[in-house]
Amino acid sequence: MRNIMMTLAYDGTFYHGFQKQKGTALKTVQQELETALGILSAEEVTVYGSGRTDAGVHAEGQVINFHTTSRIPVERFPLAVNSLLPRDIVVSEARDVTEDFHARYSAKRKTYRYTIYNAPYLSPFWRHYAYHVPVSLDAGRMETAAASFLGAHDFRGFCAKDTAVTDFTRTIYSCSVEKHGPLLIISVEGDGFLYNMVRIMAGTLLEIGQNKREIDNIAFLLKKGDRKQAGMTLPPQGLCLYSVGYPDL
Amino acid sequence: MRNIMMTLAYDGTFYHGFQKQKGTALKTVQQELETALGILSAEEVTVYGSGRTDAGVHAEGQVINFHTTSRIPVERFPLAVNSLLPRDIVVSEARDVTEDFHARYSAKRKTYRYTIYNAPYLSPFWRHYAYHVPVSLDAGRMETAAASFLGAHDFRGFCAKDTAVTDFTRTIYSCSVEKHGPLLIISVEGDGFLYNMVRIMAGTLLEIGQNKREIDNIAFLLKKGDRKQAGMTLPPQGLCLYSVGYPDL
Numbered sequence: 001m002r003n004i005m006m007t008l009a010y011d012g013t014f015y016h017g018f019q020k021q022k023g024t025a026l027k028t029v030q031q032e033l034e035t036a037l038g039i040l041s042a043e044e045v046t047v048y049g050s051g052r053t054d055a056g057v058h059a060e061g062q063v064i065n066f067h068t069t070s071r072i073p074v075e076r077f078p079l080a081v082n083s084l085l086p087r088d089i090v091v092s093e094a095r096d097v098t099e100d101f102h103a104r105y106s107a108k109r110k111t112y113r114y115t116i117y118n119a120p121y122l123s124p125f126w127r128h129y130a131y132h133v134p135v136s137l138d139a140g141r142m143e144t145a146a147a148s149f150l151g152a153h154d155f156r157g158f159c160a161k162d163t164a165v166t167d168f169t170r171t172i173y174s175c176s177v178e179k180h181g182p183l184l185i186i187s188v189e190g191d192g193f194l195y196n197m198v199r200i201m202a203g204t205l206l207e208i209g210q211n212k213r214e215i216d217n218i219a220f221l222l223k224k225g226d227r228k229q230a231g232m233t234l235p236p237q238g239l240c241l242y243s244v245g246y247p248d249l
Numbered sequence: 250m251r252n253i254m255m256t257l258a259y260d261g262t263f264y265h266g267f268q269k270q271k272g273t274a275l276k277t278v279q280q281e282l283e284t285a286l287g288i289l290s291a292e293e294v295t296v297y298g299s300g301r302t303d304a305g306v307h308a309e310g311q312v313i314n315f316h317t318t319s320r321i322p323v324e325r326f327p328l329a330v331n332s333l334l335p336r337d338i339v340v341s342e343a344r345d346v347t348e349d350f351h352a353r354y355s356a357k358r359k360t361y362r363y364t365i366y367n368a369p370y371l372s373p374f375w376r377h378y379a380y381h382v383p384v385s386l387d388a389g390r391m392e393t394a395a396a397s398f399l400g401a402h403d404f405r406g407f408c409a410k411d412t413a414v415t416d417f418t419r420t421i422y423s424c425s426v427e428k429h430g431p432l433l434i435i436s437v438e439g440d441g442f443l444y445n446m447v448r449i450m451a452g453t454l455l456e457i458g459q460n461k462r463e464i465d466n467i468a469f470l471l472k473k474g475d476r477k478q479a480g481m482t483l484p485p486q487g488l489c490l491y492s493v494g495y496p497d498l
Contacts (some may be wrong), residue, residue, distance in 0.1 A: 009372055009373050009374070010373055011373040011374055046350075058374075074342075078369075078370060079369075082370060087371070087373065087376045088373045088376065090370050090371060090372065090373045090375060091370070092370050111366065119330060120327075120341075121339050121340070121341050122339060123258055123325060124258050124259055124336065124337045124338060124339045125258070125260055125262040125307075125378070127260075127336045127337065129374070166388075210268075248461075
């Protein structure tokens with residue numbers, strides 16, 4: 001069996017997240033991919049994603065893999081599968097990988113971006129891709145505070161309560177806040193992320209930008225480990241899975 | 250009666266253009282504005298736009314005006330009307346103007362942008378906002394050729410045939426082609442535009458970028474005045490009414 005890895009972008013607005021919802025008719029990215037790849041290869045295909053994304057969350061560089069007996073040359077896969085996918089899911093790359101590659105278990109790094117639209121009125125072009133904050137924000141405070149996330153920490157205070165995870169330690173390699181006109185882009189790269197972690201980190205940084213929290217509050221929250229004391233979970237549409245990193249690729 | 254001017258942005262994807270379609274239930278931007286302003290002012294409102302935009306065409310800076318007896322302070326209008334409008338139409342500014350101001354007849358300049366997404370695969374985030382060209386384009390040739398449009402010309406060769414216009418002379422103040430990653434943005438500023446004029450200009454520049462036409466072909470087409478010899482009319486989703494200029498404002 002071949003093992004094929006694909007990189008894809010999707011606009012998550014009209015999907016109930018990445019992951020297939022068994023026993024429902026809800027539209028998911030995984031289901032669309034399995035349907036398209038099933039038609040293309042004339043066999044049943046199971047898609048493994050690097051991780052799920054929630055309803056309304058986007059991806060610039062989600063990575064998946066699947067096994068197939070198809071003999072279609074790998075360089076033809078993107079165009080062929082795109083012709084069978086809806087236009088809000090687009091495969092940009094496909095490659096043959098070794099048998100042991102798994103999009104989720106082989107992943108070493110992930111980068112997410114959270115976009116805030118900071119202006120009195122939300123541009124109609126950003127309504128599905130950013131969280132609107134009409135009050136003024138101090139991006140400098142947010143950028144300074146973001147550095148507190150760097151390194152290995154116990155992130156149980158930045159994790160949705162309904163999680164089955166037992167190890168809450170994650171390492172953050174970079175966390176920055178950039179301003180481009182009305183857009184504030186929070187970029188976070190780490191070895192992995194807990195459920196809702198980026199959206200809670202962004203919500204906490206937002207409150208620091210609004211002067212509702214001290215700049216050094218994050219260090220305290222990381223030590224405390226109490227979800228109730230961290231910031232709000234920002235809504236899904238501002239979140240985008242930007243890229244996933246693998247060794248030897 | 251007050252005369253109020255408003256600047257607005259809209260995502261034209263789900264509208265049958267700006268202009269109200271009498272005797273139909275088709276969704277138009279003008280109709281949405283008249284409905285929202287009618288509720289707000291508790292009187293019937295007629296909206297005058299700087300010009301119509303076709304189905305699927307967007308606006309960053311459309312300008313309209315309307316007459317009203319409402320006493321709502323002008324600075325409250327944007328927030329109030331936005332709360333009544335769908336999220337894909339957003340008013341960013343309102344001001345009281347003199348009685349003789351008319352969004353269409355007072356307009357002195359308009360700027361349009363046409364966006365081409367030039368990469369093998371179309372990003373899902375640009376599917377409604379750009380025209381996808383997968384083959385490689387020579388942006389330098391397009392930029393050089395664009396200068397031929399500058400000045401006053403008879404644009405009958407760059408106008409859809411079904412027009413009632415008799416004076417085809419328009420003056421172009423600037424016409425540029427800029428590359429930002431996969432995006433090619435054609436910006437055109439002029440004293441006015443004929444029906445489909447920007448989309449035909451963009452279609453002709455595109456063929457120059459594909460080496461299907463000579464760089465000096467535009468001067469010939471302007472002299473010739475034959476629509477059939479100019480380039481194709483590019484599709485609406487790449488077009489955006491960027492701004493409208495008025496004297497003394």
